[in-house]
Amino acid sequence: MTRMKVTFLGATETVTGSKYLIDSPGGRTLLDCGLFQGLKELRLRNWSPLPVAVESIHQVILTHAHIDHTGYLPRMIQQRFENPIYATSGTFDLCSLLLPDAGKLQEEDAELSNRLGYSKHKPALPLFDEADARNTLRYFKIVPYRERTEIKGLAFTFYQAGHILGSTFVSIDCGPQILFSGDLGRYNRPILRNPEEYRQRVDYLILESTYGDSVHETNPAHKLSRHIQEVDERGGKIFIAAFSIGRAQELLFLIRELENKDRIPVMPVYIDSPMAINATLFYVLHKEDHDVDMARLTKNKNPFVTQKFRIIRTQEESLLTAQSDTPAIIIAGSGMMTGGRILNHLEFGLQNPRNLALLVGFQAKGTRGCDLQEGARALKLRGKMIPVKAQVDKIDGLSGHGDSEDMLRWLRCFPSAPKRTYLVHGERDTMNIWKSRIEKELGWNVYIPRYLEQVDLD
Numbered sequence: 079m080t081r082m083k084v085t086f087l088g089a090t091e092t093v094t095g096s097k098y099l100i101d102s103p104g105g106r107t108l109l110d111c112g113l114f115q116g117l118k119e120l121r122l123r124n125w126s127p128l129p130v131a132v133e134s135i136h137q138v139i140l141t142h143a144h145i146d147h148t149g150y151l152p153r154m155i156q157q158r159f160e161n162p163i164y165a166t167s168g169t170f171d172l173c174s175l176l177l178p179d180a181g182k183l184q185e186e187d188a189e190l191s192n193r194l195g196y197s198k199h200k201p202a203l204p205l206f207d208e209a210d211a212r213n214t215l216r217y218f219k220i221v222p223y224r225e226r227t228e229i230k231g232l233a234f235t236f237y238q239a240g241h242i243l244g245s246t247f248v249s250i251d252c253g254p255q256i257l258f259s260g261d262l263g264r265y266n267r268p269i270l271r272n273p274e275e276y277r278q279r280v281d282y283l284i285l286e287s288t289y290g291d292s293v294h295e296t297n298p299a300h301k302l303s304r305h306i307q308e309v310d311e312r313g314g315k316i317f318i319a320a321f322s323i324g325r326a327q328e329l330l331f332l333i334r335e336l337e338n339k340d341r342i343p344v345m346p347v348y349i350d351s352p353m354a355i356n357a358t359l360f361y362v363l364h365k366e367d368h369d370v371d372m373a374r375l376t377k378n379k380n381p382f383v384t385q386k387f388r389i390i391r392t393q394e395e396s397l398l399t400a401q402s403d404t405p406a407i408i409i410a411g412s413g414m415m416t417g418g419r420i421l422n423h424l425e426f427g428l429q430n431p432r433n434l435a436l437l438v439g440f441q442a443k444g445t446r447g448c449d450l451q452e453g454a455r456a457l458k459l460r461g462k463m464i465p466v467k468a469q470v471d472k473i474d475g476l477s478g479h480g481d482s483e484d485m486l487r488w489l490r491c492f493p494s495a496p497k498r499t500y501l502v503h504g505e506r507d508t509m510n511i512w513k514s515r516i517e518k519e520l521g522w523n524v525y526i527p528r529y530l531e532q533v534d535l536d
């Protein structure tokens with residue numbers, strides 16, 4: 079008989095590569111299927127085959143669309159995975175943007191390194207391409223929130239996590255009750271609903287740890303409005319490196335509100351990310367995810383459109399905007415500055431002390447965003463070193479992740495302590511602090527699994 083077990087295939091003592099394999103009698107299920115990002119030793123894991131045969135996996139369950147939870151799917155398809163991928167409707171729509179885009183970026187990177195000859199591999203190959211990514215979308219099966227779904231070896235139910243559009247935490251009934259937090263969102267933020275309260279028995283909890291050691295700024299709007307006033311006065315530009323999904327929409331929503339309340343001067347707001355533009359449309363359309371205010375606002379207008387709002391569609395337009403000195407607020411991806419059009423703005427704008435580079439999301443080690451946050455005096459970008467003379471700041475109150483207080487509030491709803499709580503999705507130091515906090519405040523049994531570790535569930 080199959081032993082019931084979980085194997086941690088990613089996001090162990092790090093924040094990317096979420097993948098957890100659940101073996102239960104009658105089925106093998108992969109929970110999330112994320113790409114490793116950031117440090118090279120982690121990224122190299124994307125190139126090795128999964129430690130288990132792909133064809134032995136009966137199904138995948140996705141908590142949400144972020145690439146660190148879904149970006150390995152096209153690799154699975156390349157390895158002839160042909161089974162269902164279960165996700166919410168919002169997650170499917172966002173994956174239909176994110177995955178092909180990731181494939182295209184992979185192709186472009188490979189093409190560039192072949193042309194410039196800076197890869198050891200001849201020829202350099204993409205991890206997967208756009209066609210693999212589009213192919214992946216054929217295997218999705220849409221599942222609504224709060225509907226128990228029986229699949230091979232277990233039943234699962236999605237609940238709203240409030241992290242990004244379509245995001246969930248998922249309960250798994252395979253005899254023992256497993257709950258996986260996915261990425262937990264926050265309470266009382268605009269647009270999305272709060273994380274749902276979960277009041278049923280949990281035997282084993284797999285819990286994220288991203289901000290387990292910190293508490294967010296309570297008033298990001300205040301800091302944002304001060305920055306906009308200051309940069310407007312000195313005639314500079316603000317570059318906001320924002321994840322196209324979630325942060326970009328929350329920023330637009332906040333700026334529009336600040337304008338409506340006359341708390342900031344009206345500056346042109348450019349959204350320089352085709353993906354953010356498409357994602358914003360999905361944010362308007364998916365009413366099942368809206369909180370009360372968002373539901374009211376979307377009745378007669380688009381709550382993401384500011385007074386001087388402009389969409390930048392092409393790469394040429396983006397470069398022209400990057401080279402111009404006209405004051406503006408520019409929202410561009412990628413959120414950790416690892417690629418995307420934000421690089422245009424950094425290349426031409428980082429050397430100007432009137433400008434401000436603003437970080438509004440989590441910055442993983444090894445990314446340009448993290449270097450900048452830690453005070454780098456120059457950034458390596460497209461083969462050049464760009465001196466950093468612009469002001470740099472971060473607003474962590476805009477994160478899509480709950481902080482330690484949000485997560486504890488969610489945990490306190492559980493009727494009793496799980497037998498064991500496994501911490502994933504966090505940097506090592508953060509996890510240690512988060513572990514002691516849960517042990518001290520809730521008295522729970524907490525464990526930090528290592529990469530590829532297997533644990534039995536009884």
Ligand SMILES: [Zn+2]
Pocket residue numbers: 142144241261
């Ligand atoms: Zn996420």
